[in-house]
Amino acid sequence: MTFLRVIGFSVLLLLGYMGFAHMLPQVVPDTSEPVEVSTEGLDMDGFIALGESIFKGKGTCTLCHNGMGRAPDTLEMDMAATYPARLADPRYKGVAAGKEGPKAIEEYIHESMVAPSAYVVEGFGKKGTNDTESPMPTVNMPPIELNDVEMNAVTAFLQDLAGLEPTVPLPSADDAPVAEEPAAGGGEPAPLLTSGEAIVDEYGCASCHDLGGSGADLGPSLYGIGKRMTRAEVIESIIDPNAVIAEGYEADFMPADFGESLRGSELLVLTDYLMALPDAAPAADDSKEEPLATTGLEAIDKFGCAGCHDLDGSEADIGPKLNGIGKRMTADEVKTAIIDPNAIIADGFEADMMPDDFADQMDDSELSLIVDYLMNLPE
């Protein structure tokens, strides 16, 4: 009995540790193969965007260049004033020493990537080296291994950040492609998205913007955006949605992490797709003309409910969670909440957030299917 008690106790303890490991957030690895993306024909706006994506992604620059004090917080500092000051610093003896202007700054940035110890900003050197040796890795060497095009893209981004016209050359057909590495992490495959439709679908843009006949109006319609905004402005709106707020819309509504979650090439593909959208939704996109949904799940997908509501793990939180709604509301209340969303507002949520024209968009059979589906959703 003693033996069994001891073994039972030990096994329970082990299972407790294992259970705790499962309770914590799981960082799912990207197991996709590296993909090479051609940069041929990229204009400077796209190149800058690519540079930002590399700066925050493959280049891993933001691991240290942030507000934690490990390296200068490049994204927050006034780089327009900082670069000239660095070049004029008597401690700087590098390739751009004594020079001025954007070209000199390009040389300085490039040097800081390939020879980080050429100049170490005061207070950021390796311990005990009196700021003569930088802890920064050489970015064209392993493990980062940026190629010349990628370093030029980062330089363009940093020059643009300082309000300068980038002086780096745009990539040509002879240049090496950009290597998109899968993120080091762990688990499910996350394939690189190569079409605008796939990216829009993956990131749920049509849940808030009128796109593909969604009729959503939480954000501005994306139709005709190519005529209202430049390519650079579209990229900026995706990466930094609060930088410019369209009239009639609110700040802090659109997720601000697309710059981190989208890969560089995906950002460019998405931008090109949006720029090429027609001025208005084509008639064929009208949802009334789409085939009727025949199951609750189809209807939910068709009207994009999971874009705003947490539904089967979508984790959206613009509207209340839908799992378990059958325990909180009756079928009639759910029906009312769909066709007249302002009639009942759940605690912690605001009115006028949900489109109020589902009654027009949905067939009665689709409405019934959705209500039945939601009422039977588990917690």
Add this chain to the structure above:
Amino acid sequence: MKLSHLLALFAAFVLLVSPDLVFAAADEAAAVLEGAPKPSRLDYPLIGGVSARTVVWSAAQMHLFLAAFVLAVPLFAIATEFMSVVTGDDRFDNMAREFMKITMAAYSLTALVGGGLLLSLLVFYPHLMEYLVRVFRGQMLIYAMLFGLESITLYVYFYSWDALRRGNRKWYHMSIGLLLNTVGLTLMFIANAWVSFMMSPAGVDPTGAVTGTVWEATRNPLWNPLNLHRFLANIAYGGAIVGGYAAYMFLAEKDPEKKAHYDWMGYTSNFIAILGFLPLPFAGYWLMAEIYAYSQQMGITAMGGILAWLFIIQAVLIGTIMLAANYYLWSGLMRTDRGAQYAKYVKYIAVVIVGGFLVWLTPHTLILTANEIQNLGGTHHKILGPLGIMPAKNTAVNLMLVFTFMSFQLFYRSSRIPTVSWAKSGNMIVVALYVVGIINIVGAGIYGYITPTVYKVGASVPQVVSTLTIIIGSVIIDMFMLRGAKAEKVHWGRMTERSQYALFVLPVAFTWLMGLMGYIRSSLRTNWHVYTVMKDNSPENYIPTLGDAGNVITAITLGFMAIMVFVFWLSRLGQTKQKGTEDAA
């Protein structure tokens, strides 16, 4: 020792330090320009859908568990053997012998699993093995030879125990034990060189071509921090497993005399486990500081990136170890008649230990989704966020260590009444040591908040110094003050059954923790076999999720527990005699 023996030892040392002097001369010219292999995904053997990584992971971890035990017990044995000589108490000697007997059974299993590990590496990762052999050359032969020497010294040490038990012969026996431990530690240091080379390669150029000596590859930036960390961890681990064995025997025995013996063994083992454990956070801190110094990216991957959650599990494991070890010490107060007068302090110590545990558990820099950031109101929690940074955690860890030592000191004091004239002053100095030390630890912690990041690390040094000063200072004062003290009777065996379960927590948590740390250490290389030099292009080159890793670690730990049960059973089987056989003889 004869001169020829000394020369032989010196030759062995030279071979270890720089075996390429002898072994690598012929092929070095050919190898010097050849970079590390670059296997493609298709170059990795796929055998019947078997997960190569899981096989190698399991074999490596199991080998490490067994090797840690087999290396730790002789350390444990020689220390207790020495105690028997110093105190003249045969109980120490008997205990040391009892545990060497268990090591004998575990040793062959260690070799067996090590062979399995080598085979699985050769089968599944042939290119990596080819490269490591090219870098370390003759050192691998030295390793094999030392393994043979380890076997010889182990057998001689154990089987000569009774023949060399008394008088000067005891010193001969201890010398053999010392040699055994020297060889064992050397083996560990060599294996550590291979593992740390994979994390921080040295003696090779950026393409992986061998440009330096074996000694340069051995003496890579993370070798010594890893050596120290594993050395201390082995002591704690060995103590914890022996403690678990003693606890089981305590529970199983009915004879009060034997129960008392196993209670004493459990106490001594727990003491050794804590002794090894107390400096372990500092060794871990040094290791992590060296990782940051070698590669900030690697450091951030561990502490602020995709592996950050693992350190929350580590905190839970160490927290349970601390709580269990303290609970056992508090329970021990009932062994002495004067223990009750110290029991009133236990609740305060418990508050500090639990409070420190909770601070250590508080996360800080984590990968968050947009929704999580929104729910949290920022990237860090407004109230708890400040508890997640290093100054708070360092303060918590140091206080936990100081108060764990206090728990031990209370029990030690409960069985001794000082008789020296300066006892009152001595006690006041001890109290002052604690008060000043704790103020210093808390003060340095607060300073850590108001100083730039680079100085936060520096602020931890006075905290560590304060902790060590309290511990070492108290031990020295107690040593003199309790000399000739009136000894109170310790009622060995007067312990609750529940307290013995605290002793089981230690080996279980230690084993799982070692598995977790192995996962972290290996994951730090991300998708590199040898960081920045040889890429891992195998289909399983990604970091598995925490849950998946938890499953594997739990399975390996269960396997190790099963092996340990078998080893303990074997050692008891050796003592069992068939009824009537003695009469027949």
